[in-house]
Amino acid sequence: xxxxxxxxxxxxxxxxxxxxxxxxxxxxxxxxxxxxxxxxxxxxxxxxxxxxxxxxxxxxxxxxxxxxxxxxxxxxxxxxxxxxxxxxxxxxxxxxxxxxxxxxxxxxxxxxxxxxxxxxx
Amino acid sequence: xxxxxxxxxxxxxxxxxxxxxxxxxxxxxxxxxxxxxxxxxxxxxxxxxxxxxxxxxxxxxxxxxxxxxxxxxxxxxxxxxxxxxxxxxxxxxxxxxxxxxxxxxxxxxxxxxxxxxxxxxxxxxxxxxxxxxxxxxxxxxxxxxxxxxxxxxxxxxxxxxxxxxxxxxxxxxxxxxxxxxxxxxxxxxxxxxxxxxxxxxxxxxxxxxxxxxxxxxxxxxxxxxxxxxxxxxxxxxxxxxxxxxxxxxxxxxxxxxxxxxxxxxxxxxxxxxxxxxxxxxxxxxxxxxxxxxxxxxxxxxxxxxxxxxxxxxxxxxxxxxxxxxxxxxxxxxxxxxxxxxxxxxxxxxxxxxxxxxxxxxxxxxxxxxxxxxxxxxxxxxxxxxxxxxxxxxxxxxxxxxxxxxxxxxxxxxxxxxxxxxxxxxxxxxxxxxxxxxxxxxxxxxxxxxxxxxxxxxxxxxxxxxxxxxxxxxxxxxxxxxxxxxxxxxxxxxxxxxxxxxxx
Numbered sequence: 203x204x205x206x207x208x209x210x211x212x213x214x215x216x217x218x219x220x221x222x223x224x225x226x227x228x229x230x231x232x233x234x235x236x237x238x239x240x241x242x243x244x245x246x247x248x249x250x251x252x253x254x255x256x257x258x259x260x261x262x263x264x265x266x267x268x269x270x271x272x273x274x275x276x277x278x279x280x281x282x283x284x285x286x287x288x289x290x291x292x293x294x295x296x297x298x299x300x301x302x303x304x305x306x307x308x309x310x311x312x313x314x315x316x317x318x319x320x321x322x323x
Numbered sequence: 324x325x326x327x328x329x330x331x332x333x334x335x336x337x338x339x340x341x342x343x344x345x346x347x348x349x350x351x352x353x354x355x356x357x358x359x360x361x362x363x364x365x366x367x368x369x370x371x372x373x374x375x376x377x378x379x380x381x382x383x384x385x386x387x388x389x390x391x392x393x394x395x396x397x398x399x400x401x402x403x404x405x406x407x408x409x410x411x412x413x414x415x416x417x418x419x420x421x422x423x424x425x426x427x428x429x430x431x432x433x434x435x436x437x438x439x440x441x442x443x444x445x446x447x448x449x450x451x452x453x454x455x456x457x458x459x460x461x462x463x464x465x466x467x468x469x470x471x472x473x474x475x476x477x478x479x480x481x482x483x484x485x486x487x488x489x490x491x492x493x494x495x496x497x498x499x500x501x502x503x504x505x506x507x508x509x510x511x512x513x514x515x516x517x518x519x520x521x522x523x524x525x526x527x528x529x530x531x532x533x534x535x536x537x538x539x540x541x542x543x544x545x546x547x548x549x550x551x552x553x554x555x556x557x558x559x560x561x562x563x564x565x566x567x568x569x570x571x572x573x574x575x576x577x578x579x580x581x582x583x584x585x586x587x588x589x590x591x592x593x594x595x596x597x598x599x600x601x602x603x604x605x606x607x608x609x610x611x612x613x614x615x616x617x618x619x620x621x622x623x624x625x626x627x628x629x630x631x632x633x634x635x636x637x638x639x640x641x642x643x644x645x646x647x648x649x650x651x652x653x654x655x656x657x658x659x660x661x662x663x664x665x666x667x668x669x670x671x672x673x674x675x676x677x678x679x680x681x682x683x684x685x686x687x688x689x690x691x692x693x694x695x696x697x698x699x700x701x702x703x704x705x706x707x708x709x710x711x712x713x714x715x716x717x718x719x720x721x722x723x724x725x726x727x728x729x730x731x732x733x734x735x736x737x738x739x740x741x742x743x744x745x746x747x748x749x750x751x752x753x754x755x756x757x758x759x760x761x762x763x764x765x766x767x768x769x770x771x772x773x774x775x776x777x778x779x780x781x782x783x784x785x786x787x788x789x790x791x792x793x794x795x796x797x798x799x800x801x802x803x804x805x806x807x808x809x810x811x812x813x814x815x816x817x818x819x820x821x822x823x824x825x826x
Binding site for chain 1: 460464467471474475478481482483484486487488489490493494497498501504505508511512517564565568569
């Protein structure tokens with residue numbers, strides 16, 4: 203289980219490294235995605251339970267009065283909903299970032315962020 | 324109050340955003356393409372009316388709790404409106420209405436306007452969502468809606484400068500929102516709840532344990548960094564001058580009036596509610612001072628009007644942080660009053676800059692001069708805004724800055740107060756420089772034919788200038804406006820009790 207957290211941390215660190223030190227807009231966008239995916243893995247792992255069941259309260263379980271049993275054995279559904287939302291947001295950010303990168307290349311002929319700096323003052 | 328008012332203020336702009344292109348197509352078929360612009364103006368004004376309808380109940384001391392889907396807190400998502408968010412919602416709705424009116428003429432030469440208005444409404448919906456929600460993940464989602472649409476708005480014209488500014492804003496802003504998400508994940512892992520009031524209630528016990536868990540200061544740092552990027556707190560301000568310079572002036576006005584206000588609000592709400600005002604007041608004072616001084620000094624050397632305004636925007640954020648950092652009744656009152664005033668005169672100044680760009684085509688101070696003869700009304704309004712922002716009596720900037728100074732002396736921080744007074748004089752210096760370069764002096768030959776800005780652009784500017792004067796002559800009126808908000812900041816337990824009691 204702790205392997206999940208270690209991998210999540212590695213992904214997050216790699217993403218930040220990529221975002222801060224890579225000299226190519228495409229790689230920076232990839233870094234942003236890797237970083238957020240590390241976050242998603244972290245969030246999913248928080249709600250996971252070893253050997254847990256799907257958090258669905260079916261009709262016949264209600265009749266048995268098994269709500270407490272479900273709460274004791276099911277995985278936490280909230281992080282999954284959060285991650286789904288966050289993935290959608292990320293797709294939007296990535297789409298906008300890539301389209302801006304295309305325009306940047308048209309105007310500047312380069313994707314190096316250190317050479318895209320005509321605005322000064 | 325209009326029934327379902329809290330959710331209507333969010334839903335209305337979202338629907339309007341995607342209806343705007345349809346309205347545009349229909350209007351084009353009937354040969355009245357501008358009907359689309361007036362549709363957006365109408366929606367913005369309707370939104371303002373809905374927000375205003377909540378005023379009597381909230382100022383009466385009530386916290387409006389609206390349960391989405393009937394799920395009671397802390398399980399469901401709630402919208403909670405108290406004095407603080409109502410003030411911010413009023414500012415946003417007002418600014419958006421005026422910016423929409425201004426855009427009708429200002430943006431008429433651009434193509435793809437249905438996309439512009441869609442993005443404008445999405446920024447509004449995002450800001451309103453952040454302001455009214457009582458659920459921290461919901462806050463994050465609306466924050467992202469607001470941020471992503473503002474990246475797109477900054478790069479709207481797709482010139483080299485706006486694309487560059489958009490890319491910078493996007494990279495820095497996405498990093499900030501990721502840090503926010505990380506902090507929310509930690510909060511959820513620690514407490515297992517997403518409702519802000521519930522989180523605050525349960526954090527009280529955790530904070531009482533000794534030693535304090537390391538994760539609590541880490542979460543605070545992540546939250547302040549995340550929101551600090553949005554309000555361009557120094558040293559997280561690098562994106563702001565580029566974005567405000569390169570974006571169309573209407574967008575700069577919207578961003579300076581609405582999204583920075585929302586950033587301040589989110590920072591106040593989350594950090595004060597979760598971590599307590601007294602514990603982190605000093606942090607806000609230090610950050611505010613750094614922001615104020617660095618922004619002011621950078622503004623002195625600018626040669627571009629919009630860039631100068633952008634740096635002065637950073638500087639004014641410092642005053643607000645300083646005021647609320649004092650943590651006293653008067654300090655918070657002054658800080659929130661300055662938040663209101665800043666939204667008024669900063670939007671006014673960006674609109675004046677836009678009027679000059681619209682008529683002359685440049686905002687470079689070196690190429691302007693002697694425009695006072697050509698554009699007397701714009702010049703007068705700019706002078707009103709500039710004097711207000713510098714804190715010259717009898718304008719509104721003086722009232723709020725004076726409150727902050729008095730609060731600083733009362734809180735036993737004379738050095739901070741002295742720095743704030745000096746920075747105020749510096750503000751006057753760089754604005755006098757800008758006025759001198761633009762409106763006085765020798766008029767270049769090619770500017771002889773420049774005309775006054777169109778009346779539809781002057782109308783929102785006149786309204787804002789009138790507010791500057793009214794709040795300056797009658798500061799009690801402004802203080803009355805912000806007193807419920809200040810009460811809400813001080814009375815965190817009331818907020819928690821109302822939200823949790825709604826179940």
